[in-house]
Amino acid sequence: MNFKFHFKSVLLILFFIASNSAYSQKDKPNIVIIYVDDLGYGDIGVNGAIGVKTPYIDTLAENGLNFTDAHCSASTCTPSRYSLLTGSYAFRNNAAILEGDAPLIIDTTKETLPKMLQKAGYTTGVVGKWHLGLGKGKIDWNKRIPLGPKEVGFDYSFLIPATGDRVPCVFLENQKVVGLDLNDPITVSYGTRIEGYPWGFKHPELLKQHTDPYHQGAVINGISRIGYMKGGKDALWVDEDIPFVLSETANGFIEDHKENPFFLYFSLHDIHQPRIANIKFVESSTMGPRGDVIAQMDWCVGQITESLKKANVLENTLIIFTSDNGPILDDGYLDYARELVGEHKPAGIYRGSKYSVYEAGTRMPTIVHWPEKVKPGTSDALLSQVDLYKSLACLVGQDVEKGAAPDSQDFLKSWLGKSKKGREFLLEEAYTYGLRMGNWKYIKPKNKPVPNWIVQKFVDPGFREEVQLFNLEDDPLESNNVYKAYPDIVKVMEAKINEILN
CATH class of the missing domain: 3.30.1120.10 (Arylsulfatase, C-terminal domain)
Incomplete structure (x- = not known):
């Protein structure tokens, strides 16, 4: 009798612990980082944009916290992405802009932001631009690529491997090319020219936009890219469809994982060149293609917030909206961005741009939205994206491994608007x-x-x-x-x- 009583008591205690843990786990906020490409501080309505409207982003700012002095770690894309996911300055690993077939630059033996969140019970996903390298040597695009997002902590991935201006022009889902016909294998080359898709410098009549000398490789969908490519015809993306494909995939990830805490790194290609707006957004601005893809990007943000709302998780989702580096008008493709910019100031009042050490190179539009915890307002705290690693670790109650995130600091209170304290010193890499x-x-x-x-x-x-x-x-x-x-x-x-x- 005593044994039965003891056994029942143990079961009740275990049930209580399990139930309490499940509640605690379920109560953790979802985390969504919306990472835009080449978006300047002044490129959104709430920060003074002229000639283009960004109603979905402005709504995030109206109901969230808009930062005036928050920075990415570097004025170019690969270094900023590396720092965001590793909590380490990019110069420590010589991280620089990568070619489309470069090896993975994140050490898979070390903890990363998504790995830390996995340990805290999160399902992790990345959708969109990657540009952190894949594999460890020459990539065979016709098989699963052995090193990539999975090995650095993402349970699910759907990628643009590098950027839209580089081959291969295919999507990867869980590190395999989507829609590939193995009877039409993919070959990619950087440097040595290979026969396959026509070359931009030989066939300018095929181009939707003309380019500088660096973007005159394979012509795919009327766009001349960096690098050369052969095969994979059925798997090629259509640039005009990219925002719809990425948004639909991200929404699917949210729907599939709405019952338990998830981390979504939604890494948009817009507004990086080539700026090819879908017909839905053509002439939605007064600035030509660059303004049109800002409107297109804003629509993608709206798709995410609507999906979170539909899944009934918006109130308990921490959304961090920001960009990877400062704005650039002329970055390889002739889309008349400089001529059509008008009175709009992509960098706001700040000097500089992408590639520049001046403020506009790293001072990013940054909005934090979390209805349950963050009060609307503005903050002038001096913050860096490299600090999101340890700040989010504090949020979810997870210890950071020894030696991980060496440059990251915990500024959770500042990210959530509970403090105006920022960094004493903040490094800007260019x-x-x-x-x-x-x-x-x-x-x-x-x-x-x-x-x-x-x-x-x-x-x-x-x-x-x-x-x-x-x-x-x-x-x-x-x-x-x-x-x-x-x-x-x-x-x-x-x-x-x-x-x-x-």
């Missing part, structure tokens, strides 16, 4: 380095000529032989170099940046 300390901005000297490929993009990357120091409170345009007047500030910031880099 083709040189910048450092923020409050409103002070230091730029490390670089005694090298600006590469011709950057010059052709009408970008000032910030290369100067002398130190640059700006007070952003008085000079947000970074136009008045005051380093000679503040030697003590220069000394402190120079020592700090050298400490970080060394």
Whole structure:
């Protein structure tokens, strides 16, 4: 009798623990990072966009927290994505813009943001642009690629392997090409020209948009790409359909996992070149293709919020909307973005762009939306995307492995609007380095000529032989170099940046 009583008591205790754990697990917020490509601080309505409307993003801001001084870690895409998922500055791994057949640059033996969330009980998914490399050597696109999102912590993946301007122009689902006919195998080459799809430099009459010399490889869907490709005809994407394919896939992931906590990294291709808007969005702005794909991108954001609402999980979903680097008007394709920009200021009041160490290179439109926990408003906290790793670990109560996320700091209270405290120092990676300390901005000297490929993009990357120091409170345009007047500030910031880099 005593044994039966004891056995029943144990069962009741176990049931209570299991029930309580299930409730706690279910109560954890879903996490959705909407990562836009090449979107500038001023490219959304709430930050002053002119000539294009972004109602879905503006609604997120109206009901959430809009940040005025939040940064990606670098002014180009691969480095920022690397830092976001690893909590490590990109320079530590020499992370730079990758070709379409580059090997995976994330160490699969180390913890990542999605791996940490898996340990906390999350189902993890990535949908959209990857551009972090795949495999470890020459890729066989006709088989499952052995190293990719799965090995760095994503349970599900649906990818653009690199970018829309690079081959191969196919989607990967769980690291296998979608819709591939094995009787028409894919071959990809960077460097050596291979026969297959026509080459842009030989057949300009086939092009929807003309390009610079770097984008004159394989012509697919009327767009000349970087690199050369043969085969895979049935698997080729149609650029105009990409936003619909990605949104539908992301919505499917939400629907499939709405009963338990999930992490979705929704990495949009828009507004990266080639900017090919679907007919639904053509002439939806006054700025031509660049403005049209901003409207298209906003629609994709609306699809996600509507899907979360339909699944009855919007209230308990933390949405982080942001971008991977600053805006660029001319980045390889002739779509008249510079000529049609009008009074619109892609970077807002800030100087710089993609590829630049000036503020616009990394100061990103950033909105946090979580109806249950985040009160609407604005925040001027100085924050970096590299800190999302440890901040989200704090949110879900998960320890970070020793040695993981070496540059990430916990600023959860600031991300949720409970504090205005930001970083004391914030590194900005470009083709040189910048450092923020409050409103002070230091730029490390670089005694090298600006590469011709950057010059052709009408970008000032910030290369100067002398130190640059700006007070952003008085000079947000970074136009008045005051380093000679503040030697003590220069000394402190120079020592700090050298400490970080060394």
